Amino acid sequence: MSDQKYYLTKEGLKKIKREYKKLLKLRQLKSKREVPPVLHSEELNTEFISYRDDLDFLDSRIAELENILKNYEFIKPPPRKERDKIHLGAQVQVEVDGQIDEFTIVGTLEANPSLGKISNESPVGKALMNRKVGEEVVISSPVRVIYKIKKIMY
């Protein structure tokens, strides 16, 4: 597994820890259960497949969560003097094409653009980082779009 850094908010970390605990418990329960026979006449037994699939699914997800928990970095509000700039965790109000939009800048694991949670690694997220209120961020590949920063909140 790669040692990529994962940026998480307090809520994001809680969610991952909760899921991890739940999956470990489930894994324990599954392994205590009687293993269904592999074969059912000539064909593989569906119950065994289902059991195996469940375990594989659980194991790969547990491994993924462990990797995240080993490599995460907490998104903390920046020091007071830095709060006029956009950092991870900032709630940003922007004006785009004459319309107002609101984003929260998060790490890739919590990004959900439909809910306005923009990844700091996306072209828009990246361009907004470290910018201040009043600044205009131009994304021009290939269409020119101006994001005017109206508010930054932590």
Added chain:
Amino acid sequence: MQNVINFFIDIGKLKNKKRRGWLLHQIEKSESTASHIFRMAILTWMLGRKKRFNLQRALKMALIHDICEIFTRDETPYDPLLPKRIDSPQSQKTAKKILEKWPKFSLSQKKRKIILKQKRERLALEKLISKLPCNLKEEIRNLWIDFEKGLSREARFTKQIDKAENLLQGLEYWEKYGRIQRDLWIRWAREIFDIPVLIEFEQAIEKKFVQKKTKRKGEIDEILNFLIKIGKLKEIMRKGAILIKAKNPETIAEHSFRVAIMSWVLAEEKRTKLNFEKILKMGLIHDICEVYTGDITLYDKILPKDEKEWPELFDKWPRFSRREKRKIVQKKQKQEKKALRKLIANLPKDLKEEVKDLQAEYQELSSKEARFVKQVNRIETLLQALEYGRESKRPPYKSWWIGTAEKVDDPLLIKFMAELEKKFCKRGEPS
């Protein structure tokens, strides 16, 4: 990367390639090759899950088995007997008569036909993959040869799945248009299936379409019912394409087919450890709820009645407050959950759980595979929009680019976007 983009553009041509067999039977609005592959891949998964073989390999084989048709014609067993052109009333009458019987050939004729077909298709395949990275080129070539020659268990199974999907589609058209020789097709099917689960599937099809028995359904009957339901995705158009009045709007099945193939190829390029089987399945089923919900877009609620105002609206990415966004997402999720429950209600327990888990993972973006496929979905939509733009000689709406720049954060996919820009845009202006 430009060669990979060209490959995806070529693959996309299967969305408009109508299957020749249905055209000969004068089926209106018949399926495309891409739609056939979409349902065939899902059938491979659902019937192949109990087999002791490499399902990932079988799924990939299903996805590429017909890609040669981009550069060569889709052949039917009737071709050597049919008139060269079927455009006059006389030639149509002759063709109709020929289609009434199953074409018979001697063994040597059959052998010669197969050799010539494989030769033509092999040339088409080499043309299609020649500029792909070596590892991919090798993989696709090996999968295709394996399928054509039926070397591995996966290949022999997938080959019969291909026929099974064809049979199901044929009988669906028979029910709708009546122009198919039902009994002839059933007879043909009984001759070719020899894998137990495929024989069982063929019997389930007979039970459904010939004997019209609906009581006492077994596992295979329920899989068949599920496949009939998702077959509707071959006809449901993507809303975005309809709204922008694309000349040849794609269906959800066609879009899902290219998402699956793009996810596979781009995941290979990414060289990060990803579960390919999961990626392929997710790509195939990410939109299945749309059987009942239809394609929901962000523009649905804000679309003015006056269509003249649409272009200006489509040029901008729709913006909503945080509260409105949450409301839109919650409503969509509720509709999709309800649709999924209805769709998978009677599937065998293991499949039901698997489809539900994969859908949840995709919606919640809770795994690296889900995040990747979701972003490939966005990139495929952008590529399709650029192709529509080129086709209509109009620049695509700016919102396609804006939405993608806010949604994609995978480094490889960001690079892919930049390459798309090089391919489709003149310096300084979208094209």
